[in-house]
Amino acid sequence: MAGAVNKEVSYEDLKALLEKRQNLFLVDVRSQGEVDKGQIPGSVHIPVDTVEAAFAMQPEEFKAKYGVTKPLMDAPELVFHCQMGKRGGMATSKAQELGYVNARNYAGGYKEWSEREGK
Template sequence: MGDFIDGTVRTYWTKEDLEACQTEMLTVRLATKQISYEDLKALVGKSQNLFLVDVRTKEEVANGRIPGSVHIPVDTVGTALEMNPEEFLAKYGVTKPPLDAPELVFYCRIGRRSEMATNKAHSLGYVLGYTNARNYAGAYKQWSEKEGK
């Protein structure tokens, strides 16, 4: 149901519509695979399979980052992952992760943008088997606190 006022359509949601929307949002949120600080710490600098993506802004990255991460701003993740391998290498200076990348992890400052990036990777096919794109929900905030930076 909606009204057309001053050239704008105003929509009114029923209680059932809102509940269905909230349930769907919760399902998406729970579906995002997570990685803990301890598990990520075990991979950083040790796993050749880790592809760690920092989705924060350039200004945030300038204040510190998790070692070995590649900076791909959240609003460009979809475009980056859809690039052909040569374009990706030229733009980011690293080999593009394959669709079956065993350790593809996204992080930001507090976990929201990286969750969006993880969901974008999932929608592009970066979910195969038990190894898939994951969100480091603890984010750079937790990493810097635990690492004393």
């Protein structure tokens, strides 16, 4: 995949994207129990084992299930994250396989986010 976007996002990158907000689609792939302990503001919870099915849904079905508009295949800022990076990376790969060319992983995950944000 020559010319693919850098597949990882740093804390600083994510912080900047959250401030601009216009195009960011942030997906939290952790378990419900992890999400209940805290999440990055504005993230959509889609557990890692359902990412493939979710992103293969028709847009109407996706909106009905998750309450947000399904990102387009070429969405510029589609970012996945988990607790520490591994599941986020798996979800990013699944999304790329489905054709989401700009999908990226916030490798620091919620662990780094909550430490840096003092939560």
